[in-house]
Amino acid sequence: MFEIRIICETPEADRITAALGATFRTGTIRRWPARTAGKERLYITADHRPDPTGATWPSPETAYAGAPDITEEFGSLASAMVQSMRPGATTDRALYLRKAALLDRIALLDQDINVSSDSAEVATDAARQLITLDLGGDGNYGGDPFWPEHPATDANPRGYVRQEYAHWAAHQ
Structure with a gap:
């Protein structure tokens, strides 16, 4: 609002x-x-307004159905981030996507167990980083049903992460 x-x-x-x-x-x-x-x-x-097509974001359960355990993903992601900081290394979109998805999953866990933290805000910030990357990128995103420019994406950045993670995971 x-x-x-x-x-x-x-x-x-x-x-x-x-x-x-x-x-x-x-x-x-x-x-x-x-x-x-x-x-x-x-x-x-x-x-x-709600999307006139009736399209919705995937639920966290659907988006993260095949995702690795949070602890496992944290370690794998930390290793990949260290590798990306080496001279001459490039950071690909999947790294930003995995980071945003991991932070979203942590925020959902905090919500489920009633932990008061800033994890939802941090997850939203990471989601906005991914959206910014996708807006300036080469169209390497799922975009179904919502592309990065869609008003629904701006209204629900973490929903966009779930959509994109589900698409990415299905094509691995």
Whole structure:
């Protein structure tokens, strides 16, 4: 959920609110006069609409069904990261994907056992790193049903990691 603030010409206010209502789920629209004559301030609480195709993110259980044990993956990933830091080595997308998936799994575990930590925030940050990599990359991502530019990806970065991990794991 987010807030939108618009300053517009008074005659355009209805057209703008209708367009926003068609694009987002909107709450009550608050209208106030602007400091400039002939203009209005619009304040709208909005949220992304569900995907019209009905597509959903894979559940963690589905995405990580064949994933290695968290401890095993942690060790394997740490080793791969050390290797990637050597001079001349390159870091491939799979490393970022595995890191984001591991952090997502840790955050889910913390949630399941009621541990208060910042693991969800850390997992979300890692997911955003992967999305940024995919946005600037060569299209080497699954993108089904949500590609990195999709608004649903921005709204649920950890869902994107699960989608991409499931795709990656299925093609290993």
